[in-house]
Amino acid sequence: MPKILFGMQQLTQTTCFADQIAHFAEKSYLTAGKFLLLLYIKSRTMYSVQTSGVFHHFSENDPVLKDIALQVPSGSIYGFLGPNGAGKTTTLRLLLGLIKKQQGSILIFDKPIENHRMEILRNIGSLIEMPSMYGHLTASENLRIWQQLYQCPYSRIAKALETVDLANTGTKKVSQFSLGMKQRLGIAAALLHEPSLLILDEPTNGLDPYGMMEIRDLLKKLNYEHGITIVISSHLLSEIEKLVTHTGIISHGQMVFQGTLDSLVSRQLSASKLILNTSNNLQATDVLKLLQLDTSIENGMLTIPIPEKEMIAQLNRELVKANIDVYEINPVQKDLETIFMELINQTTHA
Amino acid sequence: MHNTFTPCLKAEWLKKRHSFSSWLxxxxxxxxxxxxMLVFFIYPKQLADLHQSPGFWKxxxxRSWETMSLLLLPMGIVLAVSLITxxxxxxxxWKQLHTAPVSFSSIYFSKLMVILVMMLQLFILFNFTTYLSAVIPSMLSKKVPFPLYEMNVFYFLKENSIFFITCLPMVAFQYLISLQFKNFLVPIGAGLALVTAGLIAHSWKYIYMIPSTYTGLHFMEAATNKPSGHNxxxxxxxxxxxFVVLGYVLYIAKKEKG
Structure with a gap:
C-alpha cells in the first residue's frame, strides 16, 4: 500500500513522461486499473504553478512585471530565464507569498496562495537568491530548525544531508562552508520535507563549473526519481538548457516565450539558413524559385531557409545543370543562446 | 488549523544556540x-560592613541591582534583543522563514517568547550569582563570617517580578524597532538613545513617561522605601x-517579507 501511495503521489505530480511511467511500471508500483485512475487524477492537475495577468510595481510608473502568465506543468523542470533585472526574482517571490500580489491570479496546485498559504507552502521547497542559513550553527543544526518548522520526521535530516553530499560536515559551522556547500545545504533544506514543488532562484550562482554540474545532476535525479516539479531561474540559457523540459523567458517584466524546450529548439531550426555562394546569384535565384524555395540576397550571398538534405543535393544539381558555378553551400544555424538573446531584444526594442 | 506556535518556538530556541545573544x-x-565578588575578595571589609547592616540579603x-537597573540591564536589553532579530x-x-508553513503571528510571538525566556534566564542567573558573590568570599576568607541569615524568599520573588515587569516596555520597544531595520546600527542607536535620554532626564518631572527608566525608578523605590508617586x-x-501590538501590526503589514 505505501508503494502504491508513493506511486500515486508521484504520478499526480508528474506529466506522463514515457520514461517515468516505464520507471514506475518496472518497479511494479502500479496495477493497470490504478494506473488508469491515476491518469485520470493527473489529467485534473496539469499545472503545479499557473499565473495570469500578474502585474507588479514597486513604485508608481515603474512596472516590474507586466501581465505575467506562467504555466509550469506538474513533473516538469521549468527553466525561468531572463537577464538580470528582468523580473525573475520578483515573480518567484510573488509565487512564494514573500511580496503581496497587486494584480492578477496566482494558483499553486490549483489554489490561490493568498488563501491557502500554509497548505501550499507545506508542499514547496524554495531557495531564493543566496542561501539562507544560520552561520553560527552546523549543517544538521540548521536543518533541525527547518525540520521543526516543517514538522517532518527527524530522520529526514540525515537523508537530506546525504542527498546533497554534506553528511560528513560534522561540527563545522555553516559560516566556514564554501559557497557551493552553502548552496547545497540550501537545497537540502528545501528538500527536507519532501516537497512536490521546488522553486530555486539562480541556485548555481557563484558556483564553479563542477559545482554547477553537481547541482544539475542532483536536480535531474530529484525530478526523475521523485517526480518533483522544479522551477529554476537563471540568466544563462547555456547553464540550464541541458536540464530543463520547459522554458519561460522573461525580459523587462514581460514573458517573451513559454513552452517546451523542444519548441524553443524548433524555433532554432526555423531560424536556420542555407547560404550559397555562386558565380551568378540572379540566375541562381530563378533556378531556386523553380524549386519553390524562398530566396534572398544578403551581403552578396544567396540565402534560403534551410531545406531537407535531399533538397540541398537537388538544388546543387540544378544549379550545376544551369551552368552556374557553386563555390560554397553553407548551413548557418542559430544557437539557442542567439534565439534567447533575440527574444530578449524584442522587448528592448519594442 | 495547525498549531504552528510550538514548532516555531522550538525552532527559535534552536537558533539562539551558540549565538552571541545567549552569551550575553x-x-x-x-x-x-x-x-x-572580586571587590569582596580584595576588600573584605565591605562584606563585613554588610553584615552590620540590617537585612544582609536585601x-x-x-547593591547588585543598583548599576544593573540604572544602566546595564536597559543596555543589555537593547543589545540582546537586537541580536536576536x-x-x-x-x-x-527572513525569506526562508517566511516561506515555511507557519503563520506570521507564530513567528512574531515565538521570537518574543524566546526573548522573554532569555530575560528570565538572566534574572535567575543574576540572583544566583548575587548569592554566590557573598557566599564564596565568606567561605574563602577568614575575615568575614558566613552569612547564615534567614532569606525572605517572598520579598525576592516580589522584587524580581517587579523588576522583570519594568523591563518589559524596553524589551517590546527594542523588539519592535529591530524587526523593522536591517541595519543593526539603527535599532541599537535608537535603543541606546532612549536609555541615554532616561539617564539625562533623571530629575525631569515627567521622567515616568520614558519607558527605559522604569527599572531605575523601581530601584529607587525599593532602595529608599519611598514610592515614586507613579504606578x-x-x-x-x-x-x-x-509596543507589542504596534510591533505586530507593523510586522504583519510589511509589504515585503524577505
Missing amino acids: VIIGGSFTPLIY MLFL QLEFKNNT IIALSLGYFLF
Missing part, C-alpha cells in the same frame, strides 16, 4: 555580581502591550 545572557547575568540584592537579517533568513507596574504593562 550569561555575561549580563553574572557581570555585576562577579565584580562585587542590602546585597539592592539580527540573526535573521545577518544570515539572510510604574501599570505604566510598564501599558507600554509593553502598546
Whole structure:
C-alpha cells in the first residue's frame, strides 16, 4: 500500500513522461486499473504553478512585471530565464507569498496562495537568491530548525544531508562552508520535507563549473526519481538548457516565450539558413524559385531557409545543370543562446 | 488549523544556540555580581560592613541591582534583543522563514517568547550569582563570617517580578524597532538613545513617561522605601502591550517579507 501511495503521489505530480511511467511500471508500483485512475487524477492537475495577468510595481510608473502568465506543468523542470533585472526574482517571490500580489491570479496546485498559504507552502521547497542559513550553527543544526518548522520526521535530516553530499560536515559551522556547500545545504533544506514543488532562484550562482554540474545532476535525479516539479531561474540559457523540459523567458517584466524546450529548439531550426555562394546569384535565384524555395540576397550571398538534405543535393544539381558555378553551400544555424538573446531584444526594442 | 506556535518556538530556541545573544545572557547575568565578588575578595571589609547592616540579603540584592537597573540591564536589553532579530537579517533568513508553513503571528510571538525566556534566564542567573558573590568570599576568607541569615524568599520573588515587569516596555520597544531595520546600527542607536535620554532626564518631572527608566525608578523605590508617586507596574504593562501590538501590526503589514 505505501508503494502504491508513493506511486500515486508521484504520478499526480508528474506529466506522463514515457520514461517515468516505464520507471514506475518496472518497479511494479502500479496495477493497470490504478494506473488508469491515476491518469485520470493527473489529467485534473496539469499545472503545479499557473499565473495570469500578474502585474507588479514597486513604485508608481515603474512596472516590474507586466501581465505575467506562467504555466509550469506538474513533473516538469521549468527553466525561468531572463537577464538580470528582468523580473525573475520578483515573480518567484510573488509565487512564494514573500511580496503581496497587486494584480492578477496566482494558483499553486490549483489554489490561490493568498488563501491557502500554509497548505501550499507545506508542499514547496524554495531557495531564493543566496542561501539562507544560520552561520553560527552546523549543517544538521540548521536543518533541525527547518525540520521543526516543517514538522517532518527527524530522520529526514540525515537523508537530506546525504542527498546533497554534506553528511560528513560534522561540527563545522555553516559560516566556514564554501559557497557551493552553502548552496547545497540550501537545497537540502528545501528538500527536507519532501516537497512536490521546488522553486530555486539562480541556485548555481557563484558556483564553479563542477559545482554547477553537481547541482544539475542532483536536480535531474530529484525530478526523475521523485517526480518533483522544479522551477529554476537563471540568466544563462547555456547553464540550464541541458536540464530543463520547459522554458519561460522573461525580459523587462514581460514573458517573451513559454513552452517546451523542444519548441524553443524548433524555433532554432526555423531560424536556420542555407547560404550559397555562386558565380551568378540572379540566375541562381530563378533556378531556386523553380524549386519553390524562398530566396534572398544578403551581403552578396544567396540565402534560403534551410531545406531537407535531399533538397540541398537537388538544388546543387540544378544549379550545376544551369551552368552556374557553386563555390560554397553553407548551413548557418542559430544557437539557442542567439534565439534567447533575440527574444530578449524584442522587448528592448519594442 | 495547525498549531504552528510550538514548532516555531522550538525552532527559535534552536537558533539562539551558540549565538552571541545567549552569551550575553550569561555575561549580563553574572557581570555585576562577579565584580562585587572580586571587590569582596580584595576588600573584605565591605562584606563585613554588610553584615552590620540590617537585612544582609536585601542590602546585597539592592547593591547588585543598583548599576544593573540604572544602566546595564536597559543596555543589555537593547543589545540582546537586537541580536536576536539580527540573526535573521545577518544570515539572510527572513525569506526562508517566511516561506515555511507557519503563520506570521507564530513567528512574531515565538521570537518574543524566546526573548522573554532569555530575560528570565538572566534574572535567575543574576540572583544566583548575587548569592554566590557573598557566599564564596565568606567561605574563602577568614575575615568575614558566613552569612547564615534567614532569606525572605517572598520579598525576592516580589522584587524580581517587579523588576522583570519594568523591563518589559524596553524589551517590546527594542523588539519592535529591530524587526523593522536591517541595519543593526539603527535599532541599537535608537535603543541606546532612549536609555541615554532616561539617564539625562533623571530629575525631569515627567521622567515616568520614558519607558527605559522604569527599572531605575523601581530601584529607587525599593532602595529608599519611598514610592515614586507613579504606578510604574501599570505604566510598564501599558507600554509593553502598546509596543507589542504596534510591533505586530507593523510586522504583519510589511509589504515585503524577505
